[in-house]
Amino acid sequence: MERLDGGSAVPERLRGGIVALGNFDGFHKGHQAVVARAVHRARAEERPVLVATFDPHPVRFFKPDLPPFRLTTLDQRERLFGAAGADAMLVFQFNADLASVSAPDFVTDWLASRIGAAGVVTGEDFTFGKGRGGNVELLMMLGRANRMSVDSVAPVIEEGEPVSSSRVREALEAGDCDTAARLLTRPFAIEGVVEHGDKRGRALGYPTANIPLGKYLRPRFGIYAVRGRLPDGRVLQGAANLGIRPSFDPPRELLEPFFFDFDEDLYGQAVEVELVAFLRPEARFEDAEALKAQMAADCEQAGARLAALPHVA
Incomplete structure (x- = not known):
């Protein structure tokens, strides 16, 4: 090629x-x-x-x-x-x-x-x-x-309408990952080079990879069940925040996946992240403990959604 x-x-x-x-x-x-x-x-x-x-x-x-x-x-x-x-x-x-x-x-x-x-x-x-x-x-x-x-x-x-990029965008903006994946024949995926962040996720016990959204369409902001593909071909499962992180300042548009059972350095590497399922909208939390409790619930829900999918090599 x-x-x-x-x-x-x-x-x-x-x-x-x-x-x-x-x-x-x-x-x-x-x-x-x-x-x-x-x-x-x-x-x-x-x-x-x-x-x-x-x-x-x-x-x-x-x-x-x-x-x-x-x-x-x-x-x-x-x-x-x-x-x-x-x-x-x-x-x-x-x-x-x-x-x-x-x-x-x-x-x-x-x-x-x-x-x-x-x-x-x-x-x-x-x-x-x-x-x-x-x-x-x-x-x-x-x-x-x-x-x-x-x-x-x-x-x-x-469903009576031509498949088009506009229909895919509309589905993603609504957080409808299933419709987008059906029209694309695969989950929508964002690929970017992992950047250094403020390491707030790591401090909470959920280290994330910070990926800028660049020129991509902005899907509905919120929490997603995701799959990540590393440059070496490994496929990881996780949960991700896509949006502006309303609990933190300053706001910045990012995709921040937390990959389960993974703690390697990804800085500078290009990672592709598939949005498999929308879990909930972004929210602001009163304190770190409330945020940690919600993140644990998000990861549990994401794991359940991903476990129901066919294995991806």
Whole structure:
């Protein structure tokens, strides 16, 4: 699996490939269907598979003041695309130059010339080019002119509605981990480098890993049952506070997992934390003893929720 700059020429060994084209933030069931079609076609034709994505998200470029809304980092997407069968991830840097490229030029100069795509697979609602001037119908017409096949994939429908990143975000903002996981086919996960904190959790007997939320969407603030994956592949279980820690000052948005039966140094390591179940909202406590008692109850509840899940290697 390789990560390539979508604005540069693709290496010869990856030219003539099938390109899954979209943003793919979240990589939910609908996105997976697009990539699966590209993989199926590429394997049948003995071609490489490339998945194209955009960074930053085009919405962030045009509306820089929006609150954080991303569901995955590039590193997470790279792993997900690789697991789905892709040979490479193309990252289109969405900047003023790319925003000014017309739809015909994007197909001719970027997809056909720089990438050398033999085929493109995308969702039925995909738009592209300056002012979102291109749609799937135009992509098909331009594809024929450039000897490039184009497949469009219909939305995946669940409970009468298309699966979308917006639905995933709505579920997470409501603390509905089950719905988010069903749409994503996996629990929503936040990955970040563990930072030094004020060590208040350790003083209470619950040492936590402090992970900044960065550009991720803010799920409902509260206490969660979580699973953590370490760089060495170990999977840990625990409970986490996600939010501003109302019992402490100053407030700061953090994900703070406490992993059961674990007391190793994680500072500076990248840890991915899955939000498995929402347990309760954040709350302020009168004193340390009340907080400790609630943390013990939270850990017991989190352990029970996690024990009911299938084992994860």
